[in-house]
Amino acid sequence: EVQMVESGGGLVQPGGSLRLSCTASGFTFNSNAMTWVRQAPGKGLEWVSSTSASGVSTFHRDSVKGRFTISRDNSRNTLYLQLHSLRAEDTAMYYCARTPSEAGTFPYWYFDLRGRGTLVTVSS
Amino acid sequence: QSVLTQPPSVSGAPGQTVTISCSGSSSNIGAGYDVHWYQQFPGTAPKLLIYVNSNRPSGVPDRFSGSKSGASASLAITGLQAEDQADYFCQSYDHSLSGSYVFGTGTTVTVL
Numbered sequence: 549e550v551q552m553v554e555s556g557g558g559l560v561q562p563g564g565s566l567r568l569s570c571t572a573s574g575f576t577f578n579s580n581a582m583t584w585v586r587q588a589p590g591k592g593l594e595w596v597s598s599t600s601a602s603g604v605s606t607f608h609r610d611s612v613k614g615r616f617t618i619s620r621d622n623s624r625n626t627l628y629l630q631l632h633s634l635r636a637e638d639t640a641m642y643y644c645a646r647t648p649s650e651a652g653t654f655p656y657w658y659f660d661l662r663g664r665g666t667l668v669t670v671s672s
Numbered sequence: 673q674s675v676l677t678q679p680p681s682v683s684g685a686p687g688q689t690v691t692i693s694c695s696g697s698s699s700n701i702g703a704g705y706d707v708h709w710y711q712q713f714p715g716t717a718p719k720l721l722i723y724v725n726s727n728r729p730s731g732v733p734d735r736f737s738g739s740k741s742g743a744s745a746s747l748a749i750t751g752l753q754a755e756d757q758a759d760y761f762c763q764s765y766d767h768s769l770s771g772s773y774v775f776g777t778g779t780t781v782t783v784l
Contacts, residue, residue, distance in 0.1 A: 583773075585718075592674060593710070593718060593761050595773035609772050643717050651723075655765040655773070658708040658724070661717045 550574040550662050552644050557666030564634050568666055570627040570644030578602075578622040581647040583659050584629045586640035586668075596642070597629060598657065607654065612638075634670045641665040675700060676762055676776035683782040684752045692779045694745040694762035700774060702743030705765040709738055709747045712759045721760070722747060749781065757783045 556568040568584070583598040597608045597618035606618050617630040627644050645659035677695040684690040694707060701707055709722035720729055722738035725745065735751045745764075749756055762776035 592778045593763070593775040595775065598773070607771075610770055655767075655771065656706060657765075657773070658706070658720065658763065659710075660720050660729075661710075663717060665717055 550646070550660070552646070552661075552663040554642060554644050554663045554666040557642060557668045559669045559671065560634055561672050562635060562670055564670070566631045566634065566668060568629040568631065568642055568644075568668070570663065572625045572627065572644075572646065575646065576649075577620075577625040577646075579649045581651075581654070581657055582618075582620060582627045583645045583647065583657070584618060584627075584642055585645055585659060585661065586638075586642045587665075588637075588640040591640075594640070598647075598654070599627070600654065601649070605654065631668070634668070636670050639668060639670045641667050674777045675766055675768075675774050676764060678760075678762060678776040678779045680777070681780045681782060683784055684749075685784045686752055686754060688752050689748060689750045690752055690781060691749075692747045692760055692762075692781070694747070694776045696743045696745075696764060696766075698743060699768040700743075700764045700766040701740065701745060703767060705767075707738065707740050707745035708763045709736075710761045710763065712761065718761065752781075752783055754783045757781055 584596040603620045615633045643665040645661040647657040706724045710718040711721045712718040725740040726738045766774045
């Protein structure tokens with residue numbers, strides 16, 4: 549069974565940092581592109597960052613470029629999102645997602661979300 | 673704000689058909705990028721419902737169907753059931769500026 553468990557969220561002050569983790573199981577992790585999607589309270593979905601299966605290629609939305617970094621450790625089946633210079637507008641539930649290998653190459657990806665997410669709250 | 677526009681809400685009686693539209697532009701759906709759909713129940717993660725315009729993942733009932741035409745896409749739920757009451761989001765890619773995956777504004781389906 550495909551499973552993804554997000555962790556690392558919490559309450560942080562503006563300007564602070566966090567590292568989110570997503571531990572995956574039930575599929576061949578190193579064959580799947582991975583993505584972080586977030587959802588602010590009561591709002592819609594927003595793509596944050598993606599990485600290719602190898603981790604060589606990474607992509608970030610403009611509003612997080614220079615502040616967030618996506619990475620992965622294929623030996624640990626784990627995806628990361630390093631968050632720096634956090635702002636109030638980064639407050640959201642962060643979900644990790646896999647893109648099945650049959651989806652092809654970027655930008656033709658779609659997202660299979662399975663975890664419960666991890667909540668990041670940026671507030672003083 | 674989202675570049676894919678959906679109606680805020682749609683409703684229907686059990687057994688009826690409801691359709692959710694997803695309107696894009698020449699930089700996303702109209703440029704040929706595929707559309708995918710997600711279903712979300714309160715307090716849970718979104719679930720992939722339709723991928724590549726009209727394909728259903730294993731386990732998704734065939735009363736859910738998707739289509740795409742021009743710069744728009746649609747999700748139809750035929751034979752509406754009470755358990756279909758949820759939020760639905762479309763998703764595509766937009767190549768304007770530096771490029772980004774984009775989601776629709778979301779539609780709440782209410783079963784009367």
